[in-house]
Amino acid sequence: MGKKIMLQGTASNVGKSIITTGLCRIFKQDGYNVIPFKSQNMALNSFITKEGLEMGRAQVSQAEACGIDPIADMNPILLKPNGNNKSQVIVRGKVVGDMSSKEYHEYKLQLTEVLGDIFEEFEEKYDVVVMEGAGSCAEINLMERDISNMGMAEIADAPVIIIGDIDRGGVFASLAGTMLLLPDEYKKRVKGVIINKFRGRKELLDSGIKMLEDIIKVPVLGVLPYTDIKIEEEDSVTTRFKQKVNKGNIHIEVVRTPHMSNFTDFNIFETQEDVSLRYVDFGESFGDPDIVIIPGTKSTIDDLMFLRKNGLENQIKELHRRGKLIIGICGGYQMLGKVLKDPYHVENDLEEVEGIGLLDVETTFEMEKTTTQVKAILDENFHGYLENLSGKEVSGYEIHMGITKRNENSNNFVTVKQKLEQKVNYQVGSVNKECNVFGTYLHGIFDDIDFTRTILNNIRKMKNLEPIESNVKSFKEFKNQQYDKLADYLREHLDMEKIYEIMENSLRS
Template sequence: MSARAGGALLVAGTTSDAGKSVVTAGICRWLARQGVKVAPFKAQNMSLNSFVTADGAEIGRAQAMQAAACGLEPVADMNPILLKPGSDRRSQVVVMGRPLADVDAMEYGAYKDRLRRVAVEALERLRAEYDAVICEGAGSPAEINLRKGDIANMGLARAAGLPVIVVGDIDRGGVFASLYGTVALLDADDQRLISGFVINKFRGAMELLRPGLDMITELAGRPVLGVLPWVEGNWVDVEDSLALRTDPVPAGPAYGAQTLRVAVVRLPRISNFTDLDALACEPGVVVRFVTTPAELDDADLVVLPGTRATVSDLRWLRERGLAEAVAARAERGLPVLGVCGGYQMLARRIRDDVESGAGEVPGLGLLPAEVEFGPEKILGRPVGTAYGARVAAYEIHHGVVAVDGGAEPFLDGCRAGSVWGTTWHGAMENDEFRRAFLSEVAALAGRAYTPAEPGVSFAELRERRLDALGDLVERHLDTGALLRLLEEGPPAGLPPLPPGGTMGA
């Protein structure tokens, strides 16, 4: 089984969160298991979940996960353009792993020609090195108001001659209309690249779905390449907060005395919330995302996570009454953890002339530290020790924290009483450290929880979940058709659908 050198295809979706990232990861893992030298690619990613490569470049966290599915160390070419929203209108533009500018939606247009070249060149380098490159689109290819300057979906597919498969989320409803409408809204040249459909998140009777599969194939002139079943809890480093669960969680009495309850404040610009994935995997630990003071009442640990907008989200924290609730917990000696932006909020003072331009603002004052935002972003893969355990992590921040004294060191941050703060992301993925930290949290909270022995290996768990995605692709998709697309490109003679249009570049 082989794919010709440089073969590539694009996994697009009818909507955000349709499953593009996990389908891409699943195809990557399946190909890697067949001995194909494969790499992931996403030309332009808008996400606040990011990762730092070994050489200090910042890319989307989803592409780092997809690289793991391929058995690769991630590199900047896998995600050459990353947009990190700081507000509803402005984003930081990260190009080849380094910040380029902060722009609004209209200003971004001035960069499009340059960025299109960057994206195409990065893809060309990967295609020259690997047998196959599985590209992930962004949002939907049928966002016709954005098509003219598109560099992530059909703009990329046209520039590189990529066959495109479109993933539809049946759990949202209206999947057949979404699939057909996605193709119909494209112009004829774009339509010629749409080579098949994948239906995702199906739970039901295939006998009832089968007529619809036959009808969409006839109507759209493209085959359905498979139906992926709904699999509860098979997350892998989700891309953005759209995928965060917001279901109500029962209050304390629903849990036993040995259950450890972690409340993560869902900040408006929450970033790198994948830091908490490893906690959620521990037996006896329940992690929930919260937005009100009342939801902190029964928590054993409150986490202030990373954020792309520290000062703005700190103001939101105060407006919601959460700042007062967090401070009250600390006064009672109950555990509070701040990570990156959350750590900065715990300081006495924040000076920010860079990210928000707000100047000096008071922090929560729960740690003896001050924060100064610098123009240069700090990117790194630090290694240290805590609780006698080795900790490997990564850091991404403009804010530099200076500890005044009177605090214990903690992962290049500090600790005062029951309050910890660190700039390091991913620390909880270190198994020995995580279990030691949770043991101390439980002791401070008066909880009978003890970590399971021998405990969870988070790295092994991630590998099992990536294997499960590869299994889904192998069992439920037409893998022969996928290989033909990689080997031969888009099939000839795909019919155009009315009404079509003239949106293409």
């Protein structure tokens, strides 16, 4: 049976996902066959596997850190909030339906056997299983039916390390309070705690750490200083939306809609030295961007109404009139069309809604979700912003409910040549005649450095600036470097010898 360890937290956004990712990398570096596991994830950031199954993005990063392909069973339960007090429930990569919190609370007990079977299989096949909890592990109102934190630790019979975030203040109280609220049988599982996001001189914490250890009766396994290692974060709890990244010659602004999904599509821009990236939030206006991006969304019609209500739709139209590049990804692509039809009320009570109208396309929402990985060829005869891209290969993944049909005043964007590793031949996406508006269903398309850098250099040319090469030659290689950097950082600040001892002792218990 393999070794196992579970990272839980005092709250959301304390660093569980990133520390789990780093431990995955350390164990891989140390020669182990490692796999991540998070029983339940609530996130709008998702990914499609080679099999066409949907899973949370955090476990994709963790799989990459392990050096293995992501599979849906690494995140068997994914909850995607709909914005109507319900969430879409995805089990083992497939949608089982929309449920209210009450309905899901009743349903999730049916999933304990599924979780146990998956974990048992992982434990047999892999040397180490690195598990991640969700939110706070001390939600006493939910503990009876918990399958995310201590409930999952019980199923897996796993030792637990609890993470607290000192940056938000009160870390000693949050760690001590969390331990206080845990039943005795759960307290026994906790073998240590980690203090994360520390700023300052560690020696100032020493007396507090000693007092904390006396109170909670388990050791502090490390104090992690605040760091800027670029690892994908978990959904909307991230603080990156408040940051303006870089101060380059090219300005990109992304609309932060209420139900924005897959903001990881834009992480690549943070690696480009000539790009400034800003998320335009509620109540804010666009500046003077070179590129406007409408991102993917879990609720296209609701988010279109958000743009309309807040005046952002008219600002997008004005920026288009001024010749700026307007891009729509997935739900953003649907919004850019002439009309959105919802005959089955998949998204809304309205059966038809007028779109922004910058692309001559129509979208009809269907009952069945499209989830696939594809490889595609960019269409011919591109110019302007898309100059020098004609005929190049790109790849990505699709997650959408709608089917979008192009009309006569819209050109094709890509021709898909491979779908779920099978040869196909069909067109998808849309570009206007001027090549200053395009929409695509391909999440992850910007991860192709050549595609992204070509567009950025076309803008540089329009601004009478010399083209430059990306300092990141491969986004995959860049991420690998960040995983190694994260592993080095954790080795420096965590007691890895003690963590290995915890895992070894759990095998003998």
